[in-house]
Amino acid sequence: MKMPRPSPAPLLLSAISLLVLAWPASCAHPVLIPVAKDPATSLYTILVRDGANHLVDLAGPLLWSTCAADHSPAAFSCNATECRHATAYRAPSCRIAGQPCKKKCKAYPYNPITGQCAAADLIHTRLIASTTDGKNPLQQVSVRAVAACATGNILASLPADVTGVAGLSASGLALPALIAANHRVARKFLLCLPRRGEGVAIFGGGPLFLLPQSDVGDLTTTLAFTALRSRKDNPLYYIPVNSIAVNKAPVPLPAHALAGGGVVLCSRVAFTALRPDVYRPFVDAFDRALARNDAKVPAVAPFELCYRSSMLGNTRNGYAVPDIALVLEGGKSWTFVGSNSMVDVNGQTACFAFVEMKGVKSGDPSAAAAVIGGFQMENHLLQFDLESKQLGFAKVPFFSACSNFNFTKSQH
Ligand SMILES: *[C@@H]1O[C@H](CO)[C@@H](O)[C@H](O)[C@H]1NC(C)=O
Numbered sequence: 001m002k003m004p005r006p007s008p009a010p011l012l013l014s015a016i017s018l019l020v021l022a023w024p025a026s027c028a029h030p031v032l033i034p035v036a037k038d039p040a041t042s043l044y045t046i047l048v049r050d051g052a053n054h055l056v057d058l059a060g061p062l063l064w065s066t067c068a069a070d071h072s073p074a075a076f077s078c079n080a081t082e083c084r085h086a087t088a089y090r091a092p093s094c095r096i097a098g099q100p101c102k103k104k105c106k107a108y109p110y111n112p113i114t115g116q117c118a119a120a121d122l123i124h125t126r127l128i129a130s131t132t133d134g135k136n137p138l139q140q141v142s143v144r145a146v147a148a149c150a151t152g153n154i155l156a157s158l159p160a161d162v163t164g165v166a167g168l169s170a171s172g173l174a175l176p177a178l179i180a181a182n183h184r185v186a187r188k189f190l191l192c193l194p195r196r197g198e199g200v201a202i203f204g205g206g207p208l209f210l211l212p213q214s215d216v217g218d219l220t221t222t223l224a225f226t227a228l229r230s231r232k233d234n235p236l237y238y239i240p241v242n243s244i245a246v247n248k249a250p251v252p253l254p255a256h257a258l259a260g261g262g263v264v265l266c267s268r269v270a271f272t273a274l275r276p277d278v279y280r281p282f283v284d285a286f287d288r289a290l291a292r293n294d295a296k297v298p299a300v301a302p303f304e305l306c307y308r309s310s311m312l313g314n315t316r317n318g319y320a321v322p323d324i325a326l327v328l329e330g331g332k333s334w335t336f337v338g339s340n341s342m343v344d345v346n347g348q349t350a351c352f353a354f355v356e357m358k359g360v361k362s363g364d365p366s367a368a369a370a371v372i373g374g375f376q377m378e379n380h381l382l383q384f385d386l387e388s389k390q391l392g393f394a395k396v397p398f399f400s401a402c403s404n405f406n407f408t409k410s411q412h
């Protein structure tokens, strides 16, 4: 009697499950990369290799830099997955990015500050970083990555020591996906932007401990969550904001003002920018709630409400001013106290650190209603979970700061 031929399916399945068993999705320690603030531009930079500083761009879809001459371009075909990821988003000002791919894949690195772009080859590269247990760096790791190689002439207006841009968006060739794919960690990252000094980005998730040691312990246990949304045709991170409150009182905004253009997180603007129809009632509400006309001084551009700083009260959370809260879908609020709502523009003057969007019409739904900028995100721990599509947020306790990570290498 002939033996029935074994169907190939069980073999194939067991091969796959062996693979899965051998390499569980997240067996590796998360990857730590320091993030610094450039004092001259108020932009943030990330050291993805020794000596290769990149601009942090939460909305960036690529990792790109000016490459050493000895980099050999990799031959990615037009239909390679990497090529699809590289061309998934086209920056509005980048007209050349519309050209069809012929033979070899082209990426279009984009300078988010000047809007310049250029055609570039994709290359294989390596990121040099450390693994972390959330308390210290552990071991140096070299993580494979695919990057675009641009010529130096598109670096204008970026911080002086920067040689490229590190995109942190949810797209397939941005740092979170690159590190998840090549270092086998979850597609999520923590971002703690410093006011000064060095903060951290941790790819793969928590825990995160900052000095001094305290009862708070792992700061990821203090996160509150809201949805992390995306929209077609752009790689921006959106959060669902239902209303804005000043000292817990909702600011009277035009109907659907926030929903139309949405609220985005953007590390490339220094201060939160609001569309005129949102800006005016918001600034007026803050002015009324603070009620300190006696301390007011002439405006210092780009800000409107400025005060003699010696006349404002101080708290351990910065100037004693009304709280600002983004009231989120799901009921949680993301609150900003004086340390994130008032900026010292000189030794005597502190200004309300929100600006009006320029060149945008009131209510235009094609423009974001609010762009949350770096100053507001600083010393907040943010967790971008691209798998569960959740944003976690928490203010770092007043006695610590994002620049208080212990960068001393652990002995074990
Ligand atoms: C990509 O295109 C080439 C021809 O240009 C073809 O030979 C190859 O099979 C395609 N690969 C995939 C993954 O579709």
Ligand SMILES: *[C@@H]1O[C@H](CO)[C@@H](O)[C@H](O)[C@H]1NC(C)=O
Binding pocket: 136, 211, 406, 408, 409, 410, 411
């Ligand atoms: C920083 O980490 C090192 C290595 O684990 C440790 O020896 C040192 O005590 C830590 N520093 C502080 C201030 O806790």
